[in-house]
Amino acid sequence: MGFLQIQFLNLLEILVIIASSQSSLSATPPNFPIAKPHCTDRCGSLSIPYPFGTAPGCYQSYSFFVTCNDSFNPPRAFMQNSAIEITDISLDGQLRTLQFIARDCYSHNGTKISSNRPWISLPRSLTINYTANKFTIIGCNIRGFIPGRSLNRNYTTGCVAMCDAKDDLMEGSCTGLGCCQTCIPKQAETAILSLLSIKNHTSVWGFNNCSYAFLAEESAFTFSSENLTNLGNVKKLPMVVDWAMGNETCEEAKGDASSYACKSDNSKCYKPDNGYGYRCSCLEGYQGNPYFIDGCRDVNECEDPHLNICETRCVNKIGDFHCACPKGYHGDGRKDGRGCIREESRASKLLAGLLAGLGLFLIMAISFWSYKILKKRRSNQLKQAFLKRNVGLLLQQQISAHDSILDNMKVFTSRELERATDKFNESRILGRGGQGTVYKGMLTDGRIVAVKKSKRVNEAQLVEFINEVAILSQINHRNVVKLLGCCLETEVPLLVYEFIPNGTLYELIHDDTTGFLFSWDVRLRIAAEIANALAYLHYATSIPIYHRDMKSNNILLDEKYRAKLSDFGISRSVAIDQTHLTTKVKGTFGYFDPEYFQTGKFTEKSDVYSFGVVLVELLTGEKLISNSVTEEEEEDEERGLIMRFLMTMKENCLKTILDPRIVEQDVKEEHLAVANLSKRCLNLNGRKRPTIREVAMALESIRTSDNPLSVESKMHDLSYSETCTVESRMQDLSYSETDSLVLNRVETASSSWTLNND
Numbered sequence: 182m183g184f185l186q187i188q189f190l191n192l193l194e195i196l197v198i199i200a201s202s203q204s205s206l207s208a209t210p211p212n213f214p215i216a217k218p219h220c221t222d223r224c225g226s227l228s229i230p231y232p233f234g235t236a237p238g239c240y241q242s243y244s245f246f247v248t249c250n251d252s253f254n255p256p257r258a259f260m261q262n263s264a265i266e267i268t269d270i271s272l273d274g275q276l277r278t279l280q281f282i283a284r285d286c287y288s289h290n291g292t293k294i295s296s297n298r299p300w301i302s303l304p305r306s307l308t309i310n311y312t313a314n315k316f317t318i319i320g321c322n323i324r325g326f327i328p329g330r331s332l333n334r335n336y337t338t339g340c341v342a343m344c345d346a347k348d349d350l351m352e353g354s355c356t357g358l359g360c361c362q363t364c365i366p367k368q369a370e371t372a373i374l375s376l377l378s379i380k381n382h383t384s385v386w387g388f389n390n391c392s393y394a395f396l397a398e399e400s401a402f403t404f405s406s407e408n409l410t411n412l413g414n415v416k417k418l419p420m421v422v423d424w425a426m427g428n429e430t431c432e433e434a435k436g437d438a439s440s441y442a443c444k445s446d447n448s449k450c451y452k453p454d455n456g457y458g459y460r461c462s463c464l465e466g467y468q469g470n471p472y473f474i475d476g477c478r479d480v481n482e483c484e485d486p487h488l489n490i491c492e493t494r495c496v497n498k499i500g501d502f503h504c505a506c507p508k509g510y511h512g513d514g515r516k517d518g519r520g521c522i523r524e525e526s527r528a529s530k531l532l533a534g535l536l537a538g539l540g541l542f543l544i545m546a547i548s549f550w551s552y553k554i555l556k557k558r559r560s561n562q563l564k565q566a567f568l569k570r571n572v573g574l575l576l577q578q579q580i581s582a583h584d585s586i587l588d589n590m591k592v593f594t595s596r597e598l599e600r601a602t603d604k605f606n607e608s609r610i611l612g613r614g615g616q617g618t619v620y621k622g623m624l625t626d627g628r629i630v631a632v633k634k635s636k637r638v639n640e641a642q643l644v645e646f647i648n649e650v651a652i653l654s655q656i657n658h659r660n661v662v663k664l665l666g667c668c669l670e671t672e673v674p675l676l677v678y679e680f681i682p683n684g685t686l687y688e689l690i691h692d693d694t695t696g697f698l699f700s701w702d703v704r705l706r707i708a709a710e711i712a713n714a715l716a717y718l719h720y721a722t723s724i725p726i727y728h729r730d731m732k733s734n735n736i737l738l739d740e741k742y743r744a745k746l747s748d749f750g751i752s753r754s755v756a757i758d759q760t761h762l763t764t765k766v767k768g769t770f771g772y773f774d775p776e777y778f779q780t781g782k783f784t785e786k787s788d789v790y791s792f793g794v795v796l797v798e799l800l801t802g803e804k805l806i807s808n809s810v811t812e813e814e815e816e817d818e819e820r821g822l823i824m825r826f827l828m829t830m831k832e833n834c835l836k837t838i839l840d841p842r843i844v845e846q847d848v849k850e851e852h853l854a855v856a857n858l859s860k861r862c863l864n865l866n867g868r869k870r871p872t873i874r875e876v877a878m879a880l881e882s883i884r885t886s887d888n889p890l891s892v893e894s895k896m897h898d899l900s901y902s903e904t905c906t907v908e909s910r911m912q913d914l915s916y917s918e919t920d921s922l923v924l925n926r927v928e929t930a931s932s933s934w935t936l937n938n939d
């Protein structure tokens with residue numbers, strides 16, 4: 182019995198709650214004025230907020246004038262003095278009107294017996310809402326039009342409704358069978374509803390004697406096949422109308438305070454969806470009518486059960502509210518938030534959390550610390566092992582009993598070099614190659630150096646590597662990059678070189694942005710310097726050193742654009758792999774001695790061949806390898822430059838391939854002499870190539886001699902005597918003239934033609 186009673190009480194409570202919430206939703210009378218003082222704010226059940234009003238002085242402008250006709254019961258409101266009835270006005274900028282339906286009715290013999298064409302014309306500031314309303318026609322074999330004006334332009338839109346068989350009609354869907362619908366343009370102010378039969382009305386089976394057209398709220402109408410006859414009783418349908426203030430934007434309107442419509446404090450201006458005029462609204466936490474002074478009032482959220490979401494205590498503030506918790510509790514006090522929580526529990530939780538955190542931290546710190554120590558010990562052990570091994574290897578390479586390698590070279594610790602290169606920071610990378618990476622570093626004494634970190638190598642390669650280090654430490658030539666020292670504590674020793682600031686010869690030749698005037702004299706000097714350095718390596722050191730990777734990329738330029746040979750010897754054991762056709766390493770293949778490629782035997786003449794390629798680069802300013810070509814095309818491409826060069830030599834039209842930057846300079850004899858020299862260096866038969874010493878001497882003579890060609894021709898036969906095509910000769914007569922003068926042999930008729938020409 183007691184149980185039942187409780188149940189009953191609960192039910193009662195629920196009912197009371199439902200009843201109260203419903204009443205608060207619908208019947209709460211607004212506790213703020215919506216109309217101006219002494220103005221009617223009602224017409225029947227319709228509330229009329231300012232800017233609308235029923236008398237002069239009560240409305241903001243005549244567009245918002247509403248007539249309330251008391252002769253109806255209940256009274257009805259009309260737009261201005263028109264027959265357009267208003268059923269709803271909202272401060273959000275919308276109102277609802279009842280609009281007449283257009284209709285055409287026919288008698289049984291097919292003659293039209295009645296027709297009406299209502300037109301809609303809204304006052305300024307009011308527009309037909311183009312998303313909520315649809316132009317709809319109902320009937321068979323008719324077209325509906327709706328011509329009107331929007332944005333000061335005339336428009337016409339419309340649709341067609343057919344019904345060839347009654348069974349085709351689809352209930353609830355207005356898509357052209359017995360019913361069709363279309364949208365209207367934005368900001369429309371006027372519209373005329375029109376209908377037109379497509380066929381004679383008798384041709385339809387007669388189940389509909391009228392066709393209809395209306396512009397109405399889409400949601401107010403759902404098509405049913407019965408509407409083809411049934412619509413007769415309905416005369417009007419609701420239409421949604423947007424209203425806005427003026428025709429200006431918010432910014433324009435604010436400029437004129439007297440006409441600006443958002444009069445209330447705590448109100449703001451916003452732009453309607455259709456972009457016409459502006460509207461006003463109260464700021465959050467306020468409500469009321471933003472269109473008159475003091476219209477936006479603070480909302481007392483604490484009094485409204487829907488807005489009051491506080492667990493225990495609600496404190497209203499102007500424009501806002503906040504929830505409070507009783508003493509001894511904390512939290513935000515909100516039902517949708519954390520609520521109120523007892524203080525004690527917080528303190529104990531805090532303590533527990535603190536302890537747990539501390540414990541975790543200690544464990545982590547200890548493990549991190551021991552990891553660090555272990556790691557450090559291990560890395561020190563490794564360092565010691567590497568050092569021992571590398572030094573051992575190096576000491577085996579003693580050049581002479583009293584001259585230890587380590588005397589010639591500074592030995593750096595790995596820590597020193599890490600500091601110099603900022604722990605081998607990515608940003609310090611100067612270049613990356615097949616053999617390793619070069620970093621820019623600064624030693625503690627302020628010297629700038631280049632630190633080379635080689636790729637990992639196997640034990641045999643390491644011996645070789647150390648061997649090379651030993652040799653390099655002996656070299657002291659002004660056109661060879663100086664090895665300053667090394668670090669032996671790493672697996673593969675780190676090498677420390679002097680830093681050469683002006684980039685590579687490759688960049689100088691191919692990158693126009695350097696801004697350096699790369700004249701012929703400079704090119705010739707650089708060529709001579711490289712040849713000298715190579716000759717020194719080949720002949721002046723205790724063991725001949727072959728560069729093995731001669732290319733413009735490996736020639737560095739110092740602050741005075743003096744050439745410095747770099748990156749040699751080290752790669753002996755890996756060179757073949759890296760320069761093999763199939764590997765991805767680029768930039769080396771084009772310089773490759775073809776003979777070495779066939780025999781696998783590297784000779785001093787292989788370096789000469791590569792040097793010849795560099796000479797061609799200096800002469801033509803063209804790249805051997807174009808970045809855009811793929812691996813397969815590459816071979817042709819680079820053969821291309823050397824082949825083209827040899828071809829122009831053969832055809833006596835060298836000028837066509839020369840770098841335009843040097844052609845200007847009037848030293849064609851020098852051009853020809855150097856071209857011939859490089860041709861000899863590029864001889865496929867290594868034995869026929871000059872030695873690098875001969876090349877160096879020849880270049881020196883070309884630089885100093887008054888008659889460079891005689892220098893070159895004295896040493897070997899010039900092979901200029903082949904034919905040249907007539908066109909290329911014509912293009913380049915000046916060059917061929919000189920060529921012909923120094924020809925040693927006359928082999929063909931065409932070349933004698935050349936001579937005759939002279």
Ligand SMILES: *[C@@H]1O[C@H](CO)[C@@H](O)[C@H](O)[C@H]1NC(C)=O
Pocket residue numbers: 248250251252253
């Ligand atoms: C009110 O409506 C009646 C009936 O339609 C009409 O005769 C009368 O003129 C209207 N009064 C006003 C003030 O518009």
Ligand SMILES: *[C@@H]1O[C@H](CO)[C@@H](O)[C@H](O)[C@H]1NC(C)=O
Pocket residue numbers: 288289290291292
């Ligand atoms: C058709 O019917 C209407 C009345 O229903 C009549 O006035 C008209 O004369 C008729 N027309 C023809 C061609 O029969």
Ligand SMILES: *[C@@H]1O[C@H](CO)[C@@H](O)[C@H](O)[C@H]1NC(C)=O
Pocket residue numbers: 333334335
């Ligand atoms: C729009 O239509 C009206 C009436 O049909 C006409 O007087 C007016 O010239 C038209 N305006 C334009 C811009 O076509």
Ligand SMILES: *[C@@H]1O[C@H](CO)[C@@H](O)[C@H](O)[C@H]1NC(C)=O
Pocket residue numbers: 381
């Ligand atoms: C439609 O009506 C017109 C005149 O009312 C007539 O001339 C025409 O022949 C009719 N067409 C058909 C297909 O019945």
Ligand SMILES: *[C@@H]1O[C@H](CO)[C@@H](O)[C@H](O)[C@H]1NC(C)=O
Pocket residue numbers: 286287295390391410413
């Ligand atoms: C159309 O037909 C229906 C019944 O078929 C009739 O009640 C109605 O009066 C007719 N409408 C007109 C305008 O003739």
Ligand SMILES: *[C@@H]1O[C@H](CO)[C@@H](O)[C@H](O)[C@H]1NC(C)=O
Pocket residue numbers: 402403404405407408411412415
């Ligand atoms: C269309 O037909 C349906 C079903 O008979 C009816 O409920 C509805 O009121 C009709 N619509 C209009 C606008 O007459």
Ligand SMILES: *[C@@H]1O[C@H](CO)[C@@H](O)[C@H](O)[C@H]1NC(C)=O
Pocket residue numbers: 427428429
């Ligand atoms: C805005 O309305 C004013 C007053 O009717 C009118 O002079 C002005 O041309 C209108 N401006 C625009 C852009 O429609």
Ligand SMILES: *[C@@H]1O[C@H](CO)[C@@H](O)[C@H](O)[C@H]1NC(C)=O
Pocket residue numbers: 274310311312313421423453454455456
């Ligand atoms: C048109 O009516 C829709 C639906 O009520 C509304 O979302 C939209 O904002 C209205 N358009 C304008 C310009 O007020």
